[in-house]
Amino acid sequence: MSHLKIYNTLARDKQTFVPMEAGKVRMYVCGMTVYDYCHVGHARMMMAFDVIYRWLRASGYDVQYVRNVTDIDDKIIRRAVENNESIHALTSRFERFMDEDTTALGILPPTDVPHATEYVPQMLSIIEQLEAKGLAYQGDDGDVNYAVRGFDGYGKLSGKSLDDLRAGERVDVNTGKRDPLDFVLWKASKETEPAEVKWDSKWGKGRPGWHIECSAMACALLGEQFDIHGGGQDLQFPHHENEIAQSEGAFGHPLANVWIHNGFVRVDNEKMSKSLGNFFTIRDVLKKFDAEVVRFFILRAHYRSPLNYSDVHIDDARGALTRLYTALDGVAGDGADLDWNEDHAQRFAAAMDDDFNTPVAVAVLFELASEVNKSKSPVAVRQLQGLAGVLGLLERSPQDFLQAGATDAIGEAIIVEAIAARAAAKKARDFAQSDKIRADLLAQGIVLEDKPDGTTNWRRA
Numbered sequence: 001m002s003h004l005k006i007y008n009t010l011a012r013d014k015q016t017f018v019p020m021e022a023g024k025v026r027m028y029v030c031g032m033t034v035y036d037y038c039h040v041g042h043a044r045m046m047m048a049f050d051v052i053y054r055w056l057r058a059s060g061y062d063v064q065y066v067r068n069v070t071d072i073d074d075k076i077i078r079r080a081v082e083n084n085e086s087i088h089a090l091t092s093r094f095e096r097f098m099d100e101d102t103t104a105l106g107i108l109p110p111t112d113v114p115h116a117t118e119y120v121p122q123m124l125s126i127i128e129q130l131e132a133k134g135l136a137y138q139g140d141d142g143d144v145n146y147a148v149r150g151f152d153g154y155g156k157l158s159g160k161s162l163d164d165l166r167a168g169e170r171v172d173v174n175t176g177k178r179d180p181l182d183f184v185l186w187k188a189s190k191e192t193e194p195a196e197v198k199w200d201s202k203w204g205k206g207r208p209g210w211h212i213e214c215s216a217m218a219c220a221l222l223g224e225q226f227d228i229h230g231g232g233q234d235l236q237f238p239h240h241e242n243e244i245a246q247s248e249g250a251f252g253h254p255l256a257n258v259w260i261h262n263g264f265v266r267v268d269n270e271k272m273s274k275s276l277g278n279f280f281t282i283r284d285v286l287k288k289f290d291a292e293v294v295r296f297f298i299l300r301a302h303y304r305s306p307l308n309y310s311d312v313h314i315d316d317a318r319g320a321l322t323r324l325y326t327a328l329d330g331v332a333g334d335g336a337d338l339d340w341n342e343d344h345a346q347r348f349a350a351a352m353d354d355d356f357n358t359p360v361a362v363a364v365l366f367e368l369a370s371e372v373n374k375s376k377s378p379v380a381v382r383q384l385q386g387l388a389g390v391l392g393l394l395e396r397s398p399q400d401f402l403q404a405g406a407t408d409a410i411g412e413a414i415i416v417e418a419i420a421a422r423a424a425a426k427k428a429r430d431f432a433q434s435d436k437i438r439a440d441l442l443a444q445g446i447v448l449e450d451k452p453d454g455t456t457n458w459r460r461a
């Protein structure tokens with residue numbers, strides 16, 4: 001009997017998790033479209049499902065975890081043409097960068113990483129099944145579209161009614177769609193597009209739409225019905241709604257039993273977006289902060305809550321993680337295996353079984369750390385390291401972290417303040433003071449560079 005409860009978006013309720021096959025979990029998560037660097041929102045998504053994957057494994061399940069790579073898409077084609085390079089050169093480069101970022105953050109590789117371009121025959125097969133059932137048609141422009149009005153369950157995941165959805169849409173006269181909500185399954189090739197993105201089909205040369213990619217990869221690797229489907233909250237509509245329409249329309253049974261969506265990332269309480277200029281790639285963040293600190297920062301929030309990204313909050317996470325490592329400095333565990341019957345471990349497990357409640361699980365780590373501080377008990381040390389390891393934390397030697405932490409201990413907010421104080425000292429012609437501020441920062445590994453326009457840049461040495 002499973003103790004695990006998961007919030008299922010489809011049911012709008014926390015439910016006891018029952019796998020389709022005893023001891024086995026099949027999970028599909030929508031992965032990256034690889035044409036640019038991953039940002040903090042992507043890190044949060046991959047981290048959320050990394051923790052879910054780790055907890056399912058720690059609970060004894062054999063987990064098949066599929067996270068796809070979208071390597072064919074309008075944005076990819078546009079970027080490759082701009083860069084004057086092949087689609088494959090572009091996507092393989094950014095997939096490599098993604099792998100570097102996820103490895104740095106301690107995100108385990110999924111068991112399967114399918115690429116959309118390798119599953120085009122499977123996509124065409126589903127589209128043919130939909131056409132045979134009257135759920136797909138080819139428009140005048142050559143595109144093959146999904147006929148949303150033919151699928152009764154449309155809107156059940158996002159809780160939207162077809163009428164509400166239609167009210168917000170207008171038929172685009174430039175497409176061959178019969179209904180504004182119909183979406184493209186197969187895009188007819190245009191003359192100008194590179195040969196690399198043209199596949200043969202019974203409807204003529206073309207390429208897949210984004211939604212059909214996931215239906216095909218999920219079915220090919222996990223079967224027509226599986227346990228868990230996940231992704232970012234922004235994918236609920238239309239992407240996941242369309243996946244359901246495609247798979248359930250073609251196969252005639254539910255696509256996934258449990259739908260899991262992680263929350264948004266906000267920056268200083270605003271939506272993160274390129275236009276607001278508050279947009280951070282994982283690489284930007286890892287230049288400033290230790291990767292484990294970033295991991296810890298993300299795990300301190302529940303995966304469904306909005307995550308508020310700010311340097312002050314990451315500095316705070318660094319301080320907290322330093323307290324855990326400091327507790328472990330100079331003490332050793334007894335070498336035994338983690339004891340799940342021990343009180344802290346039981347409470348940790350109860351938190352994780354409650355919809356992967358990492359903030360409560362992390363609080364249990366702090367209780368263990370204060371016990372280690374008090375008693376230096378080798379059992380408490382072992383339990384702390386063992387439970388933290390389940391979350392991918394505290395896996396370095398304390399000296400290692402605390403030394404890295406020393407050069408990294410000063411946060412951006414403090415540096416910016418010091419630079420402003422130095423500018424004020426210079427303005428007051430107090431050069432002794434401005435030199436002292438520069439020397440103090442340098443002693444903490446911060447190098448200042450004065451620019452000709454009077455501003456000062458900084459970097460970590």
Ligand SMILES: [Zn+2]
Nearest residue numbers: 030031214239
């Ligand atoms: Zn998807």
